[in-house]
């Protein structure tokens with residue numbers, strides 16, 4: 001019989017680190033884990049107010065905030081060690097933090113000058129790929145030491161498959177995140193740690209509100225035969241499943257979350 005006493009429930013609570021949870025998809029993921037009773041470390045880089053707002057809105061107790069720039073190897077590791085210190089252990093990590101493609105980060109090969117080109121590649125790779133790799137290293141070592149298995153879910157992108165002509169470094173960094181997750185799925189399976197990635201299509205986050213309301217909105221909604229874009233909640237629900245005990249056999253998968261807007265063969 002399940003132990004439904006407060007002590008029994010407390011024992012089943014997992015410790016979850018969600019990177020880039022100060023807004024958007026990460027905030028929805030933090031919310032979804034807290035709703036099922038887990039204790040969440042909400043990570044942010046520059047948006048302290050956003051992180052505080054997210055934590056204040058989470059159901060349950062014991063949630064914490066950690067900070068660090070994923071583009072800095074030492075800070076990425078410290079995000080994990082700080083989270084462990086504050087929440088006591090680590091069962092699930094969601095590598096969601098990332099620099100997204102925006103008008104400010106365009107680096108079109110035909111128009112970007114060489115300095116902008118180099119800077120763009122450096123920042124997308126440092127944050128999206130190396131941040132994910134470094135957080136994974138620190139988290140995996142903790143999970144291995146705990147000897148209780150674990151789950152790592154990476155937030156990749158449909159852009160890895162469809163191409164990102166105006167933001168090639170973004171597309172390449174997300175393709176690398178998917179490939180990295182697959183290598184980790186094999187390396188960490190002997191420790192009971194399952195590693196997966198999700199590849200969302202266009203998602204209606206705060207950041208995308210103006211775009212969706214503007215002249216591009218209709219075209220973006222028309223990408224999917226459902227006639228709409230995805231929601232952060234839909235991404236969060238898939239991540240929660242992939243982090244569940246039942247999802248061990250998904251390890252190595254890259255899960256498309258794009259409303260049939262792009263079908264991989």
Ligand SMILES: NC(=O)c1ccc[n+]([C@@H]2O[C@H](COP(=O)([O-])OP(=O)(O)OC[C@H]3O[C@@H](n4cnc5c(N)ncnc54)[C@H](OP(=O)(O)O)[C@@H]3O)[C@@H](O)[C@H]2O)c1
Nearest residue numbers: 020021022024025044045046047069070097098157202203
């Ligand atoms: N929205 C979409 O349509 C979409 C589609 C496919 C994939 N994705 C992926 O989903 C993830 C979340 O996207 P989103 O739309 O929710 O983006 P968002 O609202 O811009 O949130 C990005 C998060 O990443 C954090 N971050 C950015 N740069 C960082 C850095 N150098 N170090 C540490 N953290 C950093 C931000 O923290 P601060 O704000 O605190 O600095 C923020 O919490 C990203 O990996 C993105 O590539 C999004």
